[in-house]
Amino acid sequence: MGDLLAAVRPAAQRTPISGIIRTANYGRAKGPGIIPLWAGEGDLPTPRFIAEAAAKALYDGETFYTHSRGIPELREALAGYYETQFGRPFDPDTFFVTGSGMQAIQLCVAMTVGHDEEILIPSPSWPNATGASTVIGANPVAVPMREADGRWVLTVEDLERAMTPKTRAIFVNSPANPTGWTATQEEMEAILAFARANELWIIADEIYSRFIWTGAERAPSFLDIAEPDDRILWVGTFSKNWAMTGWRMGWIHAPLALRQTLENLIQYSTSGTAVFMQRAGVVALTEGEWFVKSMIERARIGRDIVTEALSGRNRVTFAPPDGAFYAFFKVAGLESSQQAAFALIDEASVGTAPGTAFGDIGEGYVRVCFLRSKDSLTEAMQGIVKYLETLG
Amino acid sequence: MGDLLAAVRPAAQRTPISGIIRTANYGRAKGPGIIPLWAGEGDLPTPRFIAEAAAKALYDGETFYTHSRGIPELREALAGYYETQFGRPFDPDTFFVTGSGMQAIQLCVAMTVGHDEEILIPSPSWPNATGASTVIGANPVAVPMREADGRWVLTVEDLERAMTPKTRAIFVNSPANPTGWTATQEEMEAILAFARANELWIIADEIYSRFIWTGAERAPSFLDIAEPDDRILWVGTFSKNWAMTGWRMGWIHAPLALRQTLENLIQYSTSGTAVFMQRAGVVALTEGEWFVKSMIERARIGRDIVTEALSGRNRVTFAPPDGAFYAFFKVAGLESSQQAAFALIDEASVGTAPGTAFGDIGEGYVRVCFLRSKDSLTEAMQGIVKYLETLG
Known part of the structure; x- marks a missing residue:
């Protein structure tokens, strides 16, 4: 077997x-009974009006092969959604439907970073960006962010220090999972200038842009400052805004010049996404704004619950995040985040993600997803706090 | 843009x-009105009893993240299906649900063939095996098969000639798309012995095994002759047997020792397949045998129609295939298969696949898929024959 x-x-x-x-x-x-805060998903299923669009298309027989890069209706709906978000028109041909945001990231890495070349990934980071790079044969390079007063900071100097002649891309996730770090427009401009000067691609993961707690309508985006010939690829997903995590449907927004190459890569990876799922995507984008707003409100309340539960706790260092829907907090004296995550399941019936899942820099941290009903989240946080108290 | x-x-x-x-x-x-024989799919939508299982699961809220390698129920159903096919028990943990048979192939190449290493692909071949290899950074090496009396032949000597110190795997598609070539058990034994002797992986694509026209119940399989420690990965798909081409759901059957590595690769590629789709997969495998049989019968009738339409035609060389549901025929004097495919759309309203889509060796050939209703296929073949007559 080993052989x-x-x-x-x-x-x-x-x-x-x-x-x-x-x-x-x-x-x-362990079976049911664990409150699962380990993943980046809430507790609401996909709303019925979106699920119905898929079921209807299924019954209508929309079960055949289709365009590798997505049906025109969905690419048009994506362009329309971006127009609403960014206040200017977008070309539907710059959108590419993918079999998950995860696949969007993998394809973007496959587009930009070759064998033995490097991609800079500010860390702590969602492990799948690192994993996608490794699968492709690229070398992910963690760029350690620094924490000061509970705020994470990424500077161009940090990127510069990590850069080598083999560096081809930077993965920029803002608002960030797990830290909630959200780049200001000035910080984005600095990163873009750095990327331009060094001819690096930016893979922009701005999937949490609507979940922003600074008072803004949405997080700053590279779309606010990019020129058409900038080397930027944006990844997107239906998972978070529309409670569609399990669907595995996302997209890429990319310069038109890359259209045929991206279509080829999709063709040879999964050959497109089910039409009946794409019909649901159209409904989500064109009729789902009220639901997105309710998800944002749910996360806002969750953020308050988590903040109250953790503030002033012995051993705990936690500052509420600027964006996304995760609390990433440090527990003084925690020797193994992974062991703590197992213990929280066994002793508190709460599923968390260990800080080490997000890189070595995460040791001593715990991540919880707070996109969840008030009661369930309150119960989970009580379990976590009780466990923390057993640490003495 | 070019930059x-x-x-x-x-x-x-x-x-x-x-x-x-x-x-x-x-x-x-061109819009509707073209009879599409270009792809490997029939004209029937997914049957209602399978679609219903997905719709029900959607309405039941099965829209959350799940096991990367597939829900236990589907892996058990796959093991049960294999037990029926091969007459012995299979371990559900050796099955891995993927987001299409295409993705299964890509993951198998990613498991076995590294940057600048080589995979042998007998040719003519479905282009996506070649494409998947290129995406991963591997070098696909076409191994030309030879045609004698309309039968394609692949020998171990052909593989030996193509092998280099960089060769890591052989892609064996039997019954084959597009040629219908179906390896006998003796030929499979010879390929397996060659692979063992040279420590090569076999990626076994036997997805057409039920579509066999030699009188056998199913095509010979590497599963009939493999030992547990053989380096063989099998790819599978729901697309063909159950009319689920558009779903993008498939699987890998692999040695247990590779379980964690394959789970990681799935996690970082698409992170699994929608539970509501997997529920439909369970129903297909456990309640769909009557439908598979009807699909095989449909293809059998289609094969007769195509055979009758092409036999004795001026310029045409065609022998009915041993397996799969494609007619791959040579047209003497055809200068460009691709131009002919365009012309057939424009002049005969029939979509075919150009022989060159399957490698340079396919120039002068045309492929049609015959998994189609009698009337529609008869009409399409009349259009093709009429076009061929215009060639003089």
Whole structure:
């Protein structure tokens, strides 16, 4: 058996297990009764009006192969949604439907970073950007962010220090998972200037842009400052705004010049996304704004609950995040985030993500997703606080 | 614009456009009215009892993240289906649900063939195996098959000639798309012995195994002859047997030792497949045998129609295939398969796949899919024959 594994391509062998998945698998094996705050998803299923569009298309027989880059109706709906968000028209041909935001990231890495080349990933970071790079044979390079007074900071100097002649891209996730770090427009301009000067691609993961707690309508975006010939690829997903995590449907927004190449990459990866799912995507984008607003409000309340539960706690360092829907807090004296995540499942029936899932820099941290009903989240936080008290 | 494309990773730039997709895009742009024989799909939508299972799960709120490698129920159903096919028990943990058979192939290549290493692909071949290899940074090496009396032949000597110290895997598609070539058990044993002797992986694409016209119940399989420690990965799909082409759902069957590595690769590619789709997969596998049989019968009738239409035609060389549901025929004097495919759309309202989509060796050939209703297929073949007559 060991021989078979040894015969596997080294890049595949190197691809790490996700610390989130390891914890979720452990929790799922325990059966129901665990409150799952380990993943980046809420507790609401996809709303009925969106699910119905998929069911209707299924019954209508929309079960055949379709355009690799997505049906025209969905690409038009995406362009319309972006127009609403950014106040200017977008070309539907610059949108590419993918089989998840995850696949969007993998394709963007495959577009930009070759074998033995490097992609800079500010860290702590969602492990899947790192994983996607490893699968492709690229080398992910963690760029450690610094925490000062509970705020995470990423500077151009940090990126510069990590850059080598092999660097091809920067993965910029803002608002960030897990830290909630949200780049200001000035910080984005600095990163863009750095990328331009060094001919690096930016893979912009702004999927949490609507979940922003600074008082703004949405987070700053590279779309506010980019020129048409900038080397930027944006990844998107239906997962968060419309409670469609399980659907595995996302998109890429990319310069028109890359259209055929991206279509080819989609063709040879999954060959497109089910039409009946895309019909639901159209409904989400064109009729789902009220639901997105309710999700944002749900997260706002969740953020308050988590903040109240953690503030003033012995051992805990936590500042409420500027964006996204995660609390990423430090627990003084915690020797193993992973062991703590297992213990929280066993002793408090709460599923969290260990800080180490987001890089070595995350040791000592715990991440919880707070996109959840008041009662369930309150109960979960009571369990967490009680567990923390057992640490003495 | 050109600068942006030039800045793309070379492996992505090299990834070729699919000749099937190029033709289908051309045909789709013409609007309805074209009989589409270009793709490997029939004209029946997914049957209602399968679609209903997905719709029900959607309404039941099964829209959350799930196990990366598939829900236990579907992996158990896959094990049960294999037990029926091969007459012995299978471990559900050796099955991995993927977001299409295409993704199954891409993951298998990612598991076995590294940057600048080689995978042997007997040719003519479905272009996506080649494309998947290129995306990953591997070098696909076409192994030309030979045609004698309309039968395609692949020998171990052909593979040996193509092998280099960089060869890591062989892609074996039997029954084959587009040629219908179906390896006998003896031929499979010879390929397996060759792979063992040279420590090569076999990626076994046996998705057409039920569509067999030699009188056998199913095509010979590497599962009939493999030992547990053989380096073989099997890819599977719901697309063909159950008319689920548009769903994008497939699977891998692989040795247990690779379980964690494959789970990681799925996690960082699409992070799993929608639960509501997987529920439909369970129903297909456990209640869909009557439908599979009706699909096989449909293809059998289609094969007769195509055979009758093409036999004795001036310029045409065609022997009915042993397996799968494609007619791949040679047209003497055809200068460009691609131009002929466009012309057939324009002049005969029939969509075919140009032979060159399956490799340079396919120039002069045309592929049609015959999994289609009698009337529609008869009409399409009349159009094709009429077009061929215009060639003189």
